[in-house]
Amino acid sequence: xxxxxxxxxxxxxxxxxxxxxxxxxxxxxxxxxxxxxxxxxxxxxxxxxxxxxxxxxxxxxxxxxxxxxxxxxxxxxxxxxxxxxxxxxxxxxxxxxxxxxxxxxxxxxxxxxxxxxxxxxxxxxxxxxxxxxxxxxxxxxxxxxxxxxxxxxxxxxxxxxxxxxxxxxxxxxxxxxxxxxxxxxxxxxxxxxxxxxxxxxxxxxxxxxxxxxxxxxxxxxxxxxxxxxxxxxx
Numbered sequence: 001x002x003x004x005x006x007x008x009x010x011x012x013x014x015x016x017x018x019x020x021x022x023x024x025x026x027x028x029x030x031x032x033x034x035x036x037x038x039x040x041x042x043x044x045x046x047x048x049x050x051x052x053x054x055x056x057x058x059x060x061x062x063x064x065x066x067x068x069x070x071x072x073x074x075x076x077x078x079x080x081x082x083x084x085x086x087x088x089x090x091x092x093x094x095x096x097x098x099x100x101x102x103x104x105x106x107x108x109x110x111x112x113x114x115x116x117x118x119x120x121x122x123x124x125x126x127x128x129x130x131x132x133x134x135x136x137x138x139x140x141x142x143x144x145x146x147x148x149x150x151x152x153x154x155x156x157x158x159x160x161x162x163x164x165x166x167x168x169x170x171x172x173x174x175x176x177x178x179x180x181x182x183x184x185x186x187x188x189x190x191x192x193x194x195x196x197x198x199x200x201x202x203x204x205x206x207x208x209x210x211x212x213x214x215x216x217x218x219x220x221x222x223x224x225x226x227x228x229x230x231x232x233x234x
Contacts, residue, residue, distance in 0.1 A: 001174045008181040014101050016185040023192025073131040076124045083121030084153060087114060088184070093164070118161045125154040145194060156184040 088094055092108040099105040109117070129150050132142055159180035163173055191197060 001171070001178065005174055005178045005181065008178060008185065009097060010101065012185060013097065013181070016188040017102075020188040020191055024197060027192055027197050073128070073135075076127045076131070080121055080124035080128060083117040083124070083157075087117050087121065087157065090114075091160075093160075115161065115165065118157050122154050122157050122161070125150050125157075149194070149196065152183065152187060156180050156187070159183070 086109065090107065090109040091114045092111070095105050095108050108114075129147070132146065133139065159176045162168070163177050163180060168176065
């Protein structure tokens with residue numbers, strides 16, 4: 001079992017990280033290329049850069065929107081995402097794994113904050129599941145993967161917290177740590193191929209939309225002809 005854990009922490013970790021990075025890079029390149037192609041074909045080359053920047057900041061820091069609709073659910077979602085990002089990237093054990101695997105290291109979270117964020121991520125993740133199940137509108141819009149993603153995302157947090165903070169036998173520690181590492185690597189592999197890939201596109205989403213929604217030259221005449229509105233007053 002220890003050999004499996006060493007393999008998961010070493011070669012398998014590097015492989016899954018490479019697949020995730022390459023997959024996200026592919027998504028990013030395809031989206032940007034499609035937006036640039038639409039922009040080149042458009043007759044209108046003017047872009048509202050300021051408006052796109054304001055919308056990007058509003059999406060990254062949704063302070064105004066959080067209390068307008070389903071405020072509790074929205075607040076839980078924000079807090080869930082904070083822990084979901086900070087703990088995997090800045091937890092000391094994870095940074096040490098990055099350093100041993102690819103030779104990079106950086107600042108780490110204090111132990112207290114890492115534990116607190118781990119617990120809150122699990123709690124708010126479970127709250128989001130209940131909020132999705134308890135809302136008819138959310139159930140109508142949800143797909144099967146929407147119900148599977150959050151349990152998968154919080155599984156490494158639960159197993160990691162147990163391994164870090166509880167007294168376990170050596171066998172149980174290895175088993176739970178293997179689940180912790182492999183579940184995280186499953187997330188790495190699936191991430192570029194699901195809607196969770198928006199994490200890398202979010203900072204550029206409004207600029208990509210501004211570029212993509214540029215119609216080709218003379219397309220307005222074609223639309224009017226199709227609708228039999230050619231020559232009608234505007």
